[in-house]
Amino acid sequence: MNRPLLFLDVDGPLNPYAAKPERRPEGYTTLRVPRNDVPQEDRGFSPRRPLRVWLNPEHGPILLQLDFELCWATTWMDDANRWIAPVLGLPKLPFVDFGDLLLQERPDGVHWKTGPLVDYAGGRPFAWVDDEQSELDQAYVTAHHQGAGLLHHVNPRIGLRENDFHTLADFALSLGASRPTS
Numbered sequence: 001m002n003r004p005l006l007f008l009d010v011d012g013p014l015n016p017y018a019a020k021p022e023r024r025p026e027g028y029t030t031l032r033v034p035r036n037d038v039p040q041e042d043r044g045f046s047p048r049r050p051l052r053v054w055l056n057p058e059h060g061p062i063l064l065q066l067d068f069e070l071c072w073a074t075t076w077m078d079d080a081n082r083w084i085a086p087v088l089g090l091p092k093l094p095f096v097d098f099g100d101l102l103l104q105e106r107p108d109g110v111h112w113k114t115g116p117l118v119d120y121a122g123g124r125p126f127a128w129v130d131d132e133q134s135e136l137d138q139a140y141v142t143a144h145h146q147g148a149g150l151l152h153h154v155n156p157r158i159g160l161r162e163n164d165f166h167t168l169a170d171f172a173l174s175l176g177a178s179r180p181t182s
C-alpha cells in the first residue's frame with residue numbers, strides 16, 4: 001500500500017551525459033530535444049542545436065517492477081513526462097516542483113534539491129537516485145527526515161546499471177520486512 005518513494009534524477013542516472021560523446025552506450029537510444037524545451041542548466045552555449053539525450057528503454061520496465069512509487073526529481077520537472085517518460089515506457093509520473101529553489105545554490109553546500117525532497121517525502125521512506133549528492137546531503141537527510149532515506153549516487157559517465165537496481169530493490173525489501181502485511 002504505502003510504498004517508499006523513488007526520486008528520479010534524469011541527467012546522470014537515466015541520461016549518462018558524461019559518457020564519451022562519440023560513443024553511445026550500448027542499449028541506449030538518442031533523443032534530440034529542442035533547446036527551448038530543455039532545463040535551463042542544459043541550454044548551454046549552443047542554443048540553436050537540440051540537446052542530445054541518451055536513454056535506455058529497458059530502464060522504464062525495470063523501474064516499474066521495483067517496489068517503489070516513482071517520482072521525478074529533476075530540473076526537467078514536468079517536462080520529464082513529455083520527453084523522457086515516453087522513451088522509457090513510463091507513465092506520467094508525479095514530479096517535485098522546485099519552484100524558486102530550482103538550481104539555487106545554498107551557502108551551506110547542501111544540494112538545492114535536498115530540502116524540497118525531504119519536504120515532499122514528509123517522513124515517508126524514500127530512495128533518491130542522482131549524480132550530485134554529497135555527504136552534506138546525507139547529513140541533512142539524517143537530521144531532517146524521520147523515515148528511512150537512501151541517497152544512491154550514480155556516475156553520470158555510466159548511468160543506471162543492474163547493480164543500482166539491486167541496491168534499490170534491497171532497500172525496498174528491507175523496508176517491507178518492517179511493514180505490516182495485513
Ligand SMILES: [Mg+2]
Pocket residue numbers: 009010011012013130131132
Ligand atoms: Mg543529474
